[in-house]
Amino acid sequence: xxxxxxxxxxxxxxxxxxxxxxxxxxxxxxxxxxxxxxxxxxxxxxxxxxxxxxxxxxxxxxxxxxxxxxxxxxxxxxxxxxxxxxxxxxxxxxxxxxxxxxxxxxxxxxxxxxxxxxxxxxxxxxxxxxxxxxxxxxxxxxxxxxxxxxxxxxxxxxxxxxxxxxxxxxxxxxxxxxxxxxxxxxxxxxxxxxxxxxxxxxxxxxxxxxxxxxxxxxxxxxxxxxxxxxxxxxxxxxxxxxxxxxxxx
Ligand code: FE
Numbered sequence: 001x002x003x004x005x006x007x008x009x010x011x012x013x014x015x016x017x018x019x020x021x022x023x024x025x026x027x028x029x030x031x032x033x034x035x036x037x038x039x040x041x042x043x044x045x046x047x048x049x050x051x052x053x054x055x056x057x058x059x060x061x062x063x064x065x066x067x068x069x070x071x072x073x074x075x076x077x078x079x080x081x082x083x084x085x086x087x088x089x090x091x092x093x094x095x096x097x098x099x100x101x102x103x104x105x106x107x108x109x110x111x112x113x114x115x116x117x118x119x120x121x122x123x124x125x126x127x128x129x130x131x132x133x134x135x136x137x138x139x140x141x142x143x144x145x146x147x148x149x150x151x152x153x154x155x156x157x158x159x160x161x162x163x164x165x166x167x168x169x170x171x172x173x174x175x176x177x178x179x180x181x182x183x184x185x186x187x188x189x190x191x192x193x194x195x196x197x198x199x200x201x202x203x204x205x206x207x208x209x210x211x212x213x214x215x216x217x218x219x220x221x222x223x224x225x226x227x228x229x230x231x232x233x234x235x236x237x238x239x240x241x242x243x244x245x246x247x248x249x
Contacts (some may be wrong), residue, residue: 001103001123002046005168005177008032008041010238011062011214016127017042025051027100028075028172029127030111031121033063033226036241050075050246051100052090053128055127056170057117058083058222060142060215062239067226074137077225080109083116087225092118109158112150113138119158125166126181130156132180133169135227137190140204142215147204159184 002019017039026048031039043050050073053066057080066077067087075098075206078098081091092098098120110131119137120127130138130159131153140147158167163182185192190203212218214236221227230239 002026002047002048004042006035006042008035008062010034010243011059013059013062013173014168014169014177015172017046017048018103018122018167019043019046019048020103023101024048025050025101025103026245027054027105028065029054029105030059030129031065031069033065033228034054034239034241035063036068036072038243039065039230040069042063049073052066052076054078054092054098054120055080056119056127056224057114058143058219059170060212061171061230062214062219063218064226065223067224068111070225079225080107080116080118082109083223084097085223085225094118110153110157112140112146113143115144115146115149117153121161121165124162124164124166125169126158126161127134127170128158129170132167132184132188132191134167134174134176134184135171135188137188137208139209141209142212143219147201148197150204151191151197151200159191169182 004017006015013032019026028044031053056063070076073100076089078090080089081093092107094109108119110117110119113130119129140150162179165181167179217229
């Protein structure tokens with residue numbers, strides 16, 4: 001199995017490349033539109049063919065490259081079925097294994113950050129999307145977010161996984177790359193150490209986060225599997241421009 005963690009600096013998003021060595025098929029989890037060329041170069045560098053893109057949720061902070069990749073290399077689009085996106089080729093559901101070559105993803109419905117959010121268990125790791133971040137979690141104040149739901153998702157689904165499972169989040173804003181279930185149970189300041197629902201509600205209520213600056217463009221764009229709006233204001237154009245600096249080379 002080939003595994004690469006790729007970083008997109010504008011939205012601080014991690015994209016994951018998984019490759020099946022037997023079939024040469026690859027999957028990109030949460031690819032970002034401005035990094036499309038970097039990701040394709042990475043796929044080719046490993047002698048792989050991109051078979052699928054797989055998104056964890058409808059993102060509000062970046063636009064997925066699912067559609068552009070489909071147009072460029074014919075990859076299929078996998079996304080949560082409950083979002084009802086007509087542009088999706090494969091609808092992801094809990095209890096239905098998603099298989100590409102020898103790569104097996106077990107989808108877990110993990111609502112709270114958004115209602116249609118999924119995490120994907122892959123071998124001894126979980127792509128946790130924005131449900132569980134390293135020492136944090138996704139916000140719950142937009143996109144049908146629900147603080148109580150996120151509390152249940154993390155405690156009943158993610159913290160129920162084996163403690164040595166690796167946690168690969170969709171974002172990190174402090175250069176951290178990976179955690180474990182045990183580490184989040186112990187150290188996560190919002191949900192760790194057995195925080196009560198009331199404590200979690202209080203923490204989430206007091207985050208005082210700014211209105212997400214890209215949300216009004218990202219959500220409609222992502223509901224079309226990744227379309228950059230033609231009317232993007234000047235100061236937001238970098239979200240749709242080709243990435244110039246690629247930390248992965
Ligand atoms: Fe998100």
